Amino acid sequence: MLALGIVLSIVGLGFFCRLLFTLAIYALPTFAGPTAGLAAFHSGAGVTGAITVGLLVGSATLAFGQFAFAGTRTPLIRAIFGVLYGVPAAIAGYQVSFALADIGMVGSVWQTAFAAVGAVVSGCTAFSRLALLAPSPDARGAGSASSPADGRLHDQGR
Secondary structure, eight states, rough: HHHHHHHHHHHHHHHHHHHHHHHHOOOOOHHHHHHHHHHHHHHOOOOHHHHHHHHHHHHHHHHHHHHHHOOOOOHHHHHHHHHHHHHHHHHHHHHHHHHHHHHHHOOOHHHHHHHHHHHHHHHHHHHHHHTSSSSTTSSSSSSSOBOTTTOOOOTTTO
């Protein structure tokens, strides 16, 4: 029974880490949506209006960020959008990693170190997932560099 508990604990921690890295790109829209919903609720919109505003703002934040990142060619602007999406993911990654480290580690120094690594990895994951949407720098798309006539690569000789 003890071995089953250890195996299930490892599988559970692995599942939560996978979930954290998969959902890292959604940290900013998840923050923006409820914030706008609460602001609408406190301004008198009611529960239905607050939920509607929160869903619309969260969806618009995600769609605008992905569209703007994929549509711009300037590396500086892409870096700014990447940081805008990466910082909330890093904060969420820090909090989750710190909580998971609290389960299995005794020393607070090691918990903080583990949480810092989780924050960096989570922020980089959000940035890289956002970067997957961007077209290639040569503006030809992500397809292969083969000639449609004979299937050879462009720089291969006959």
